[in-house]
Amino acid sequence: MKNFHVAIIGGGVIGSSIAWELSKYKLDVVVFEMGSDVASGASKANSGVVHSGINSPPSSLKARYCVEGNKILQSLADNLGFPLKWIGKYVIAKNEEEIKELERLKKVGIENCVPGLKIKNGAEVTEPNISCFAALWVPTAGIVSPYKFTMAFAENAAENDVKFLLETKVTNLIKHKDCFILKTNKGEYQSLLVVNAAGLNCREIISMVEKPDFNVYPCRGEYLVLDKKHSSLINSMIYPVPPKELGVLGVHITPTIGGNILLGPSAEFIDDTENKKTTREMMKTLIIEGRKIIPAISDRAVINAYSGIRCKLASPEEGGWSDYRIEESKQVSGLISLLGIESPGLTGAPAIAKDVVRMISQSIELKFKDNFKFAKIKRKRFSEMSVKERSDFIKKDERWGRIVCRCEQITEKEVIDALSNPLGAKTLSSVKYRCRAGMGRCQGGFCTQHIIRIIKKQFNMDVKNIKLRSPDSNLFFGRTREVRNE
Amino acid sequence: MSNQDVDVAVIGGGPAGLAAAVSAKEHGAKHVVILDRNSWLGGILPQCIHDGFGVEETGESMTGPEYAEKYISMAQQQNIGVMNETMVLHFDKKREIIAVNKKGIHKIKAKTIVLAMGCREKTRWSAMIPGDRPSGIFTAGVAQSFINLYNIMPGKNVVILGSGDVGLIIARRLKFEGANVLGVIEILPYASGLPRNVVQCLDDYDIPLFLNHTVTSIEGRERLERIAIAQVNKNMNPISGTERQIKCDTLLLSLGLIPENELLKNADIKIDEITGGPVVDQNLETTLGGVFACGNCLQVYDTVDMLSIDAKRAGKNAAKYNKSKKLKTSIKLIAGKGVRYVVPQKIDVAGTVHITLRSEKPQEKSILWIIENDKIILRKKLRFVNPANMVKLVIEIPPEVVKSGHKLEVIIDDKR
Numbered sequence: 060m061k062n063f064h065v066a067i068i069g070g071g072v073i074g075s076s077i078a079w080e081l082s083k084y085k086l087d088v089v090v091f092e093m094g095s096d097v098a099s100g101a102s103k104a105n106s107g108v109v110h111s112g113i114n115s116p117p118s119s120l121k122a123r124y125c126v127e128g129n130k131i132l133q134s135l136a137d138n139l140g141f142p143l144k145w146i147g148k149y150v151i152a153k154n155e156e157e158i159k160e161l162e163r164l165k166k167v168g169i170e171n172c173v174p175g176l177k178i179k180n181g182a183e184v185t186e187p188n189i190s191c192f193a194a195l196w197v198p199t200a201g202i203v204s205p206y207k208f209t210m211a212f213a214e215n216a217a218e219n220d221v222k223f224l225l226e227t228k229v230t231n232l233i234k235h236k237d238c239f240i241l242k243t244n245k246g247e248y249q250s251l252l253v254v255n256a257a258g259l260n261c262r263e264i265i266s267m268v269e270k271p272d273f274n275v276y277p278c279r280g281e282y283l284v285l286d287k288k289h290s291s292l293i294n295s296m297i298y299p300v301p302p303k304e305l306g307v308l309g310v311h312i313t314p315t316i317g318g319n320i321l322l323g324p325s326a327e328f329i330d331d332t333e334n335k336k337t338t339r340e341m342m343k344t345l346i347i348e349g350r351k352i353i354p355a356i357s358d359r360a361v362i363n364a365y366s367g368i369r370c371k372l373a374s375p376e377e378g379g380w381s382d383y384r385i386e387e388s389k390q391v392s393g394l395i396s397l398l399g400i401e402s403p404g405l406t407g408a409p410a411i412a413k414d415v416v417r418m419i420s421q422s423i424e425l426k427f428k429d430n431f432k433f434a435k436i437k438r439k440r441f442s443e444m445s446v447k448e449r450s451d452f453i454k455k456d457e458r459w460g461r462i463v464c465r466c467e468q469i470t471e472k473e474v475i476d477a478l479s480n481p482l483g484a485k486t487l488s489s490v491k492y493r494c495r496a497g498m499g500r501c502q503g504g505f506c507t508q509h510i511i512r513i514i515k516k517q518f519n520m521d522v523k524n525i526k527l528r529s530p531d532s533n534l535f536f537g538r539t540r541e542v543r544n545e
Numbered sequence: 546m547s548n549q550d551v552d553v554a555v556i557g558g559g560p561a562g563l564a565a566a567v568s569a570k571e572h573g574a575k576h577v578v579i580l581d582r583n584s585w586l587g588g589i590l591p592q593c594i595h596d597g598f599g600v601e602e603t604g605e606s607m608t609g610p611e612y613a614e615k616y617i618s619m620a621q622q623q624n625i626g627v628m629n630e631t632m633v634l635h636f637d638k639k640r641e642i643i644a645v646n647k648k649g650i651h652k653i654k655a656k657t658i659v660l661a662m663g664c665r666e667k668t669r670w671s672a673m674i675p676g677d678r679p680s681g682i683f684t685a686g687v688a689q690s691f692i693n694l695y696n697i698m699p700g701k702n703v704v705i706l707g708s709g710d711v712g713l714i715i716a717r718r719l720k721f722e723g724a725n726v727l728g729v730i731e732i733l734p735y736a737s738g739l740p741r742n743v744v745q746c747l748d749d750y751d752i753p754l755f756l757n758h759t760v761t762s763i764e765g766r767e768r769l770e771r772i773a774i775a776q777v778n779k780n781m782n783p784i785s786g787t788e789r790q791i792k793c794d795t796l797l798l799s800l801g802l803i804p805e806n807e808l809l810k811n812a813d814i815k816i817d818e819i820t821g822g823p824v825v826d827q828n829l830e831t832t833l834g835g836v837f838a839c840g841n842c843l844q845v846y847d848t849v850d851m852l853s854i855d856a857k858r859a860g861k862n863a864a865k866y867n868k869s870k871k872l873k874t875s876i877k878l879i880a881g882k883g884v885r886y887v888v889p890q891k892i893d894v895a896g897t898v899h900i901t902l903r904s905e906k907p908q909e910k911s912i913l914w915i916i917e918n919d920k921i922i923l924r925k926k927l928r929f930v931n932p933a934n935m936v937k938l939v940i941e942i943p944p945e946v947v948k949s950g951h952k953l954e955v956i957i958d959d960k961r
């Protein structure tokens with residue numbers, strides 16, 4: 060059995076960014092991800108906001124990682140090629156009373172060293188479809204595509220020899236004298252150190268070796284996605300003043316990197332960490348809440364809905380807020396756990412990863428690789444190219460001239476590139492999250508058959524094995540005759 | 546980039562585009578070209594392998610592929626240019642089309658354009674159906690294409706939401722392929738597909754139709770496992786206590802079609818909010834001169850027959866466009882009481898006008914009126930109006946009506 064130096068449980072943004080930091084060193088690193096691709100949990104289902112640091116109490120870990128992460132994100136985006144836009148955000152006050160909240164947020168922000176904060180009166184707010192009494196302008200807030208962000212870390216880590224084992228669930232963890240045995244549905248693995256980055260399952264992992272001293276309180280957030288047609292409604296993010304309870308930020312309106320608008324999230328404590336259902340009531344509520352901010356929002360603009368689950372360590376009775384816990388187990392040495400990594404976890408991930416590597420360096424001597432490969436510079440999407448660029452690309456490879464997704468104008472070449480990812484992920488969602496085919500208003504009505512054709516032809520897969528998103532989410536039951544003969 | 550000048554450019558090579566192109570050629574257009582993003586001609590028809598196409602138009606019942614073949618061979622005989630696997634990216638007010646295919650980017654300057662882009666299906670989210678997001682949820686047309694074009698089976702135990710024609714036909718098709726069709730769910734008190742399809746696709750195969758019902762939840766973390774359905778009240782809200790579960794692995798959505806008109810935005814062509822298609826005059830010309838519309842991107846038709854007949858008019862008018870002089874004044878034709886929509890939406894030349902419209906609700910006996918102020922232009926008895934059946938009329942509009950500038954209102958009333 061191969062002995063890894065570090066085994067990471069969870070291929071979310073946290074596990075993937077840690078894997079990437081570690082891929083710079085001469086180490087054998089493995090990531091276990093039970094989903095069919097990385098970013099299968101909270102890391103794909105959130106607002107995609109790069110927070111500035113005005114919402115977390117000074118001297119909390121949340122504030123520290125958020126501000127640090129925010130600062131290094133641009134250079135990471137340049138190196139790893141994920142899209143990032145600094146569009147800024149407004150927190151709006153609907154009445155005079157709420158201005159006090161803006162002042163409080165500004166004060167927290169200043170203590171956390173967030174630059175450029177400014178309270179503007181309603182007339183100074185440069186958003187034509189918003190009416191408000193006053194607003195706090197936060198210039199250092201931005202947006203990323205959360206799955207592309209996660210995938211960028213994971214894919215470059217894989218290019219630098221980190222092993223990603225998809226559809227591999229860690230079912231048990233056993234501490235031997237100086238190593239761990241990780242039992243999975245695909246066999247046993249051995250590692251010196253284990254990083255528990257299992258998100259909502261962080262407690263379950265700890266329970267495998269010791270009695271946890273905390274609980275996880277899952278808190279679901281539902282979203283609606285609006286058609287690109289409405290993208291001109293706002294230029295920056297629009298947040299209400301945060302509600303007093305639950306330790307969340309309230310239903311906000313966020314432009315996405317892809318040009319859509321997100322409405323959400325709701326906040327609802329639930330019993331089951333896997334209950335990602337959307338509900339009729341919340342869909343209605345989101346439209347109502349959204350209209351309080353932009354009256355022009357219509358439910359006919361909705362093209363998709365999803366939910367993400369926050370990993371909270373404090374119950375609603377306790378107010379729902381607690382800080383992150385990033386620590387090595389006192390009883391089981393070599394187990395580093397990341398607990399309660401809720402918002403702003405996406406923003407903080409790169410800074411958290413650096414800290415975790417620092418912790419690892421205390422047990423293992425880290426030496427830089429001399430052959431670290433930087434991420435291949437990502438090409439522009441066809442839809443973003445000039446006529447000249449398009450013509451040149453098609454001349455080189457005619458598959459650039461075959462559009463397979465009508466809504467987002469994605470070409471056959473882009474789909475093939477997405478399917479050729481270094482992680483080996485080949486679900487319909489892996490394609491969708493990498494190149495946007497299927498994300499538009501027709502939701503796969505046109506492109507699904509083309510993607511299936513490409514998967515069958517180029518990658519020789521049996522249709523029965525083609526999945527939507529997760530290990531058992533097969534799309535088809537085989538060829539027509541086979542089904543009848545059963 | 547390649548450059549081309551043509552007389553008539555037809556965007557979309559489905560039955561509408563084919564009929565329009567053939568007709569344009571017959572009426573004197575020299576250089577006609579069809580642009581279609583598929584590798585085949587015929588649009589949606591190659592996947593419609595059931596018969597029933599062409600009855601009204603030719604008296605003969607054909608399958609979809611047979612019907613398409615008829616027009617494809619006409620187009621070939623007439624030397625109509627075809628650019629396949631070619632996606633039109635946009636066109637502008639000067640009628641310059643930019644399209645892309647494997648050979649590169651193409652600029653096509655057209656004297657006239659005929660829009661025939663067809664439509665797309667409504668999705669789960671247009672009906673805002675909550676629940677999990679498992680695999681096994683397809684629109685009916687996508688499922689149909691997998692079964693009929695690729696021999697791939699999308700499901701075994703299937704429920705269909707929506708009783709439009711596409712849903713009814715796929716129900717029967719799945720039964721043929723050995724699937725278990727558990728029922729068709731319809732929120733309205735009546736089926737929205739053609740009555741003959743209800744009989745031939747459901748009744749004949751003992752497939753239950755649940756009227757006044759809707760799907761209230763979807764369950765299954767990976768593949769679909771079950772759905773919940775409930776009866777709805779008059780306002781189409783689920784009635785509590787009527788909910789029940791149905792175990793199934795597949796849910797097909799036949800929720801209606803949306804005309805595919807994203808291309809029109811760039812050229813600033815006006816869209817009718819109700820039809821989803823462009824606003825047109827009696828010649829099927831849009832609000833941008835020299836651009837005509839037909840087929841399902843103009844309005845969603847019941848049958849391909851009626852669609853082809855109208856598409857031929859669009860093709861003919863496109864061919865003759867250069868010769869015709871445009872009058873500036875036009876009158877509006879608007880949908881009044883009992884009428885959902887009416888096409889054309891405006892008239893600028895007196896004479897024979899072809900009108901298509903849909904009623905708001907089913908009625909056994911009723912009267913259709915066309916009224917200018919208080920003057921009756923037309924009064925016609927109708928039997929069995931039904932929103933699922935398009936009403937077609939040919940009327941004569943006298944010159945003084947057009948000159949008056951008054952709007953014409955179309956009304957369907959149950960009073961005799």
Ligand SMILES: Cc1cc2nc3c(=O)[nH]c(=O)nc-3n(C[C@H](O)[C@H](O)[C@H](O)COP(=O)(O)OP(=O)(O)OC[C@H]3O[C@@H](n4cnc5c(N)ncnc54)[C@H](O)[C@@H]3O)c2cc1C
Pocket residue numbers: 068069070071072073074091092093094097098099100101102103104105106107108109110227228229230256257258259260279280281324366367368369370400401402403404405406407
């Ligand atoms: C509604 C919502 C909105 C948010 N908005 C923002 C925002 O705008 N900005 C921001 O900065 N942050 C935001 N966050 C927070 C951010 O999304 C999270 O902090 C971050 O995604 C957490 O990443 P993670 O890797 O810890 O968890 P996850 O992404 O959940 O990753 C955990 C992974 O572990 C895998 N796993 C679990 N158990 C096992 C096992 N036994 N074996 C193998 N694999 C396993 C899971 O499949 C999963 O992929 C939001 C969160 C939510 C829920």
Ligand SMILES: Cc1cc2nc3c(=O)[nH]c(=O)nc-3n(C[C@H](O)[C@H](O)[C@H](O)COP(=O)(O)OP(=O)(O)OC[C@H]3O[C@@H](n4cnc5c(N)ncnc54)[C@H](O)[C@@H]3O)c2cc1C
Pocket residue numbers: 556557558559560561562580581582583587588589590593595596597598599631632633634661662663664686689710711714805808839840841842846847848849850852
């Ligand atoms: C399941 C089903 C069953 C049916 N059953 C019957 C029946 O029994 N009897 C009957 O009479 N009718 C039936 N119909 C209706 C009939 O098939 C349709 O009304 C008809 O196909 C619509 O024709 P169209 O040309 O407007 O659109 P389509 O057939 O959809 O053709 C439009 C074409 O335009 C192309 N296109 C769109 N945008 C672009 C672009 N930007 N660039 C290039 N190309 C583009 C599309 O790829 C497509 O090929 C059925 C339809 C369906 C879906």
